[in-house]
Every structure is written in structure tokens, then in C-alpha cells.
Amino acid sequence: MPRGAARSEASRTAILTAIATLIDRMGFDNVTIEAIATEAGVGKQTIYRWYPSKNAIVAEALAEGTLVPESFPVPETGDALADISAWLERVLAFLGDETHAALLGSLLSASIDSPEIGLRVAERLGMASPTVAERVQQARDAGQLRPALTGEQIDQLIFGLVVMRALGRAPYVPGEAHRLVAALLGVAPD
Structure with missing residues (x-):
């Protein structure tokens, strides 16, 4: 994997981790893109290049299990x-x-x-x-x-x-x- 791609993945992961940390600490409404950038150690421009909004970051963090790591599938036993x-x-x-x-x-x-x-x-x-x-x-x-x-x-x-x-x-x-x-x-x- 090229060095730039690895750095990009590390930044993406840091952004997803940052939003989870900040929502836990501050609640969704108080989290800003600036706060996410600071927590993740990336520039705001990096965030805006990949995500159109804070909601898009949250959606990806949910999809990847960063925000709610546990999942709750409904069992299928027949009962x-x-x-x-x-x-x-x-x-x-x-x-x-x-x-x-x-x-x-x-x-x-x-x-x-x-x-x-x-x-x-x-x-x-x-x-x-x-x-x-x-x-x-x-x-x-x-x-x-x-x-x-x-x-x-x-x-x-x-x-x-x-x-x-x-x-x-x-x-x-x-x-x-x-x-x-x-x-x-x-x-x-x-």
C-alpha cells in the first residue's frame, strides 16, 4: 500500500474515533468539525474533503462500529x-x-x-x-x-x-x- 494511502486511512480512522470520543464527552449537538479535527489531529480541510457534514461522519462511524461497537442481531432459533x-x-x-x-x-x-x-x-x-x-x-x-x-x-x-x-x-x-x-x-x- 502506498505511503499516502496508509496515512489517509490512519486519518480516517482518527476522525471516526474522534467523533465517538467527542459525542461521548460532549453530546452530539456540541461537537463541531473544528473539535473533531483537533481531537483527530487532522486539518479541517481533510475532514471536509471526505465528509460533507458531521452527520456523514456519524453515519460512517455507526456503520463501522466505531460509535456503537456492539451490535444486536435478532436470533433465529425458530421461536x-x-x-x-x-x-x-x-x-x-x-x-x-x-x-x-x-x-x-x-x-x-x-x-x-x-x-x-x-x-x-x-x-x-x-x-x-x-x-x-x-x-x-x-x-x-x-x-x-x-x-x-x-x-x-x-x-x-x-x-x-x-x-x-x-x-x-x-x-x-x-x-x-x-x-x-x-x-x-x-x-x-x-
Whole structure:
């Protein structure tokens, strides 16, 4: 690899790491391109050459796992209630940490102006393919569930719950996810 390309990759990585550090320290709204450049040790012109905005940096940092390193895929065991409950339990436990809840709140704020950030947040949280909606539909097609709501409605309600947990900084209660998912799917919790 040519020397210039290696330097460029190092700068790109430094920029992604810098935005993650600064959002953690200051919150999304307080982070500026100037602050990112200083933290990363690069010039503002380098940032603007690669990224049209702070939102573009955030979206890439999310896509690469720099900003939210953990991902939350929905398991696929064939038991929709168990799979969705296990996934939601992990997400709620993650949000039970004040730092993670604050980060997600900042990212949700940023997603108002940048749908790409919203998409990347959904991907990191496991709300992209295969979605909860798809899992509910698979269980319905297999005759395992007959929820009163569509898979898409259940998906939206669960995402709303996740958003409210992040914004309200609600405490994590082990086992709560199973009861909530069972209620949404219209089945009795174990």
C-alpha cells in the first residue's frame, strides 16, 4: 500500500474515533468539525474533503462500529417469542447503562436531520434485516402466532419502547423484555 494511502486511512480512522470520543464527552449537538479535527489531529480541510457534514461522519462511524461497537442481531432459533425477547433483553440491558442511553439519545436527535443516521442506528440495534416484523410474519405463517397486530406494528411499538427507554433513561429490569414481547405478540408469558 502506498505511503499516502496508509496515512489517509490512519486519518480516517482518527476522525471516526474522534467523533465517538467527542459525542461521548460532549453530546452530539456540541461537537463541531473544528473539535473533531483537533481531537483527530487532522486539518479541517481533510475532514471536509471526505465528509460533507458531521452527520456523514456519524453515519460512517455507526456503520463501522466505531460509535456503537456492539451490535444486536435478532436470533433465529425458530421461536419468535424467545428470539425477539432475547434480542430486546440485550438492547434494554445495553440502554440500562447511562452512557449508552445518552449516546442513543444523541444519535436519535441527529437522525431527525439525517435519515442515514437513523438507518445506521436501527442497523446497530438489530432493527434492520431480519427485522422483528419479518420474524413475526414468519411465525404467523408457520402458525406459531396469531398476534392482533401486524409484524410492522409490533416492530414500530418495540422501536418506540427502545426510543423511550433511551430518552427517559429508564432502569433496566431483567426479564421485562419477555413480558413485553409476550404481551405484544398476544401470548401468555412463561
